[in-house]
Amino acid sequence: MNLSTTYLGLELRTPLMPGASPLVTRLDNIRRLEDAGAAAIVMHSLFAEQIEGNSVAVSRHIERWQDSFAEATSFFPQYDDYPLGPDEYLGRISAIKAATNLPVIASLNGTHLGSWTDYARLMEKAGADALELNTYFMATRRDEAGAEIEQRVVDIARAVRATVRLPLAVKLSPFYSSVVHLAGRLEDAGVDGVVLFNRIFQPEIDIETFDVVPKLGLSSPEDLRLRLRALALLRDQVKASLACSGGVHSAAEVVKALLAGADAIQVVAVLLRDGPEALGHILSELKLWMEKFEYTSVAEMRGALSLRNCPDPEAYERGNYLRSLQLWRE
Ligand SMILES: Cc1cc2nc3c(=O)[nH]c(=O)nc-3n(C[C@H](O)[C@H](O)[C@H](O)COP(=O)(O)O)c2cc1C
Numbered sequence: 471m472n473l474s475t476t477y478l479g480l481e482l483r484t485p486l487m488p489g490a491s492p493l494v495t496r497l498d499n500i501r502r503l504e505d506a507g508a509a510a511i512v513m514h515s516l517f518a519e520q521i522e523g524n525s526v527a528v529s530r531h532i533e534r535w536q537d538s539f540a541e542a543t544s545f546f547p548q549y550d551d552y553p554l555g556p557d558e559y560l561g562r563i564s565a566i567k568a569a570t571n572l573p574v575i576a577s578l579n580g581t582h583l584g585s586w587t588d589y590a591r592l593m594e595k596a597g598a599d600a601l602e603l604n605t606y607f608m609a610t611r612r613d614e615a616g617a618e619i620e621q622r623v624v625d626i627a628r629a630v631r632a633t634v635r636l637p638l639a640v641k642l643s644p645f646y647s648s649v650v651h652l653a654g655r656l657e658d659a660g661v662d663g664v665v666l667f668n669r670i671f672q673p674e675i676d677i678e679t680f681d682v683v684p685k686l687g688l689s690s691p692e693d694l695r696l697r698l699r700a701l702a703l704l705r706d707q708v709k710a711s712l713a714c715s716g717g718v719h720s721a722a723e724v725v726k727a728l729l730a731g732a733d734a735i736q737v738v739a740v741l742l743r744d745g746p747e748a749l750g751h752i753l754s755e756l757k758l759w760m761e762k763f764e765y766t767s768v769a770e771m772r773g774a775l776s777l778r779n780c781p782d783p784e785a786y787e788r789g790n791y792l793r794s795l796q797l798w799r800e
Pocket residue numbers: 489490491492513514515516577579604641667668669686688689690693715716717718736737738739740
């Protein structure tokens with residue numbers, strides 16, 4: 471059975487890899503992931519705020535909000551909460567490379583153009599095999615249009631593309647007006663793949679303490695469905711690699727993501743909950759499913775249920791919307 475896949479031009483032995491998370495800050499976890507069958511290691515992000523020493527900027531924000539209402543400080547992470555400084559991060563790339571034969575995908579995370587994008591070159595020098603760029607951003611201003619925000623994502627991707635030869639993926643958030651259009655623009659800018667999607671961390675309000683608490687709950691398989699639609703839409707409209715991130719907890723979700731069109735699948739929640747070995751269990755279940763349905767390779771599965779054969783995806787989406795509302799029964 472052939473589980474191999476190509477992602478960002480990298481030949482991978484399986485489609486499964488850990489997504490960006492603190493899990494890989496420990497080298498013993500990396501070896502366990504490799505033993506379990508991971509195809510690559512995606513590191514947690516190095517943030518622009520860390521690179522540009524912007525604990526000051528962050529605290530300025532905090533102060534500004536503090537002036538408005540004291541509870542707002544809980545919106546912001548403490549600078550000390552970031553697990554690794556920029557130099558340590560580069561050192562960690564080299565250490566992971568030394569500890570594993572797997573390709574290492576570094577992650578760079580920022581929202582506005584700045585000197586931080588130069589760090590891509592240092593990541594390349596430190597031995598990263600590919601780069602994931604995360605532009606996680608929540609629009610908060612009335613005077614900033616969606617088109618401006620998208621332009622910024624493209625500009626950042628272009629800046630990083632001009633800096634490195636490394637294969638480059640951009641991890642997107644789900645709530646752009648047209649993810650398909652944006653992914654196409656990124657591809658035109660030289661991006662090799664998109665990761666679908668960031669999870670949007672939504673705040674919670676503690677009604678006893680009046681605190682706004684950033685809530686980082688783990689995903690559930692329900693989260694996958696947003697990804698499935700985007701994968702199915704994008705599969706045949708871009709040549710870029712597609713990675714699925716969000717809601718993959720078992721082989722069932724892996725199968726769905728592959729059928730919708732994913733080249734690679736990233737998992738985080740299930741590994742944080744059940745440990746690195748969970749990845750091996752998912753791969754074993756995947757093989758059983760493939761045997762049962764007589765697939766001999768992941769390549770055969772990929773995109774089998776994309777919207778390739780759908781003459782009018784817009785009408786299809788609208789039709790399903792109407793049907794699901796009208797046929798709803800308690
Ligand atoms: C504790 C934690 C830390 C994370 N850190 C990062 C990060 O540094 N950079 C990033 O791009 N995504 C980060 N993510 C998001 C994950 O990579 C992933 O997109 C998300 O958890 C959805 O996948 P899952 O459903 O398999 O958990 C983090 C997620 C968790 C739970």
